[in-house]
Amino acid sequence: MEKDLRDRTLDELEKLVVSLGQKKYLAGYLFKFIHTQHGRDLAALSTLSKAFRAQLVEHGHFISHLKTIDTLTDADGSAKYLFELADRERMETVLLPEEDRRTLCVSTQVGCPMGCVFCATGRIQFRRNLTAGEIVDQVDTVEEHAGRITNLVYMGMGEPLLNYDAVLKSIRILNHSAGKNIGIRHITISTSGIAPAIERLADEEIRPRLAISLSAPTDALRSKLMPVTHKYPLAELLEAVRKYQARTGQRVTFEYVLIDEVNDSVTHARLLVKLLRGLMYNVNLIEHNPFSGCAFTGSSRPRIQRFAATLKDAGVETTIRLRLGQRIKAACGQLQAGYDPRAQSKRE
Numbered sequence: 001m002e003k004d005l006r007d008r009t010l011d012e013l014e015k016l017v018v019s020l021g022q023k024k025y026l027a028g029y030l031f032k033f034i035h036t037q038h039g040r041d042l043a044a045l046s047t048l049s050k051a052f053r054a055q056l057v058e059h060g061h062f063i064s065h066l067k068t069i070d071t072l073t074d075a076d077g078s079a080k081y082l083f084e085l086a087d088r089e090r091m092e093t094v095l096l097p098e099e100d101r102r103t104l105c106v107s108t109q110v111g112c113p114m115g116c117v118f119c120a121t122g123r124i125q126f127r128r129n130l131t132a133g134e135i136v137d138q139v140d141t142v143e144e145h146a147g148r149i150t151n152l153v154y155m156g157m158g159e160p161l162l163n164y165d166a167v168l169k170s171i172r173i174l175n176h177s178a179g180k181n182i183g184i185r186h187i188t189i190s191t192s193g194i195a196p197a198i199e200r201l202a203d204e205e206i207r208p209r210l211a212i213s214l215s216a217p218t219d220a221l222r223s224k225l226m227p228v229t230h231k232y233p234l235a236e237l238l239e240a241v242r243k244y245q246a247r248t249g250q251r252v253t254f255e256y257v258l259i260d261e262v263n264d265s266v267t268h269a270r271l272l273v274k275l276l277r278g279l280m281y282n283v284n285l286i287e288h289n290p291f292s293g294c295a296f297t298g299s300s301r302p303r304i305q306r307f308a309a310t311l312k313d314a315g316v317e318t319t320i321r322l323r324l325g326q327r328i329k330a331a332c333g334q335l336q337a338g339y340d341p342r343a344q345s346k347r348e
């Protein structure tokens with residue numbers, strides 16, 4: 001996607017414009033056109049001369065755009081978008097409107113190689129990484145349909161930290177004041193726990209919020225739910241978080257998917273508190289959402305309340321995420337983009 005103008009930061013556009021013998025400031029017009037005016041057709045960019053537009057086209061430059069295949073809306077206000085990419089692969093994006101914010105949950109890969117057993121995306125084969133332009137366009141296309149997005153979570157299909165460069169580049173584009181200008185503190189990357197990438201993130205000049213999906217307080221249990229634990233056991237993952245916090249001073253969110261009778265006892269909650277001692281964090285409890293072929297069920301409300309109360313009693317800031325979008329299979333862990341799940345694997 002080297003020629004896709006949506007895939008470039010403002011700096012990169014400036015270099016391109018200068019390399020074509022044009023004035024650097026013209027890159028600002030291009031950037032604004034793409035990111036604030038839903039610009040897709042260079043012919044409509046009348047602030048650039050016809051000759052320059054023709055030059056861009058001659059050199060093969062274009063502005064990519066996602067094809068919206070389907071939009072489902074839930075009575076709770078959430079919406080799920082099914083997008084087709086230029087190579088006809090598909091992925092989904094979810095809009096979660098709440099009282100004071102409009103959050104978009106964006107995808108970073110087609111499929112996901114991580115295989116978390118409580119997640120529908122983990123059942124479909126990993127196909128490819130998304131480009132920064134394809135990530136950015138999820139925001140642009142939804143904004144065109146549904147208005148301004150205030151918050152972003154990189155928590156849709158895929159493991160964002162396995163597509164590190166494109167994810168960081170998309171954040172630079174979306175956060176830029178000449179473009180969508182989404183505040184960096186309103187952007188969250190959610191990872192299943194790629195320890196080296198967490199350390200790398202600490203050295204970036206741009207600092208989105210970091211969330212880590214934990215979902216178990218011991219390696220024995222977590223490795224059954226999240227195979228990533230075999231590669232990065234909890235000790236290594238939390239050491240990376242410690243280093244991240246030492247360098248950034250930033251608190252992290254630990255996400256915990258509550259599965260009935262699997263990881264939701266008071267003992268599990270106590271072990272979790274012990275495990276995370278010494279870190280700056282809050283916990284986000286997520287009710288497990290069902291999908292076809294999944295053997296697990298979500299925890300009952302009393303078990304969720306008991307788990308949350310145990311954490312709160314220990315002084316842990318704890319929130320319970322509402323089940324938005326469940327009826328349209330847009331809730332956490334339900335995205336499949338119409339792909340067939342692969343054959344049941346050894347993971348179960």
Ligand code: SF4
Nearest residue numbers: 112114116119122158
């Ligand atoms: S929870 Fe996230 S990392 Fe795990 S399989 Fe699903 S999309 Fe991938």
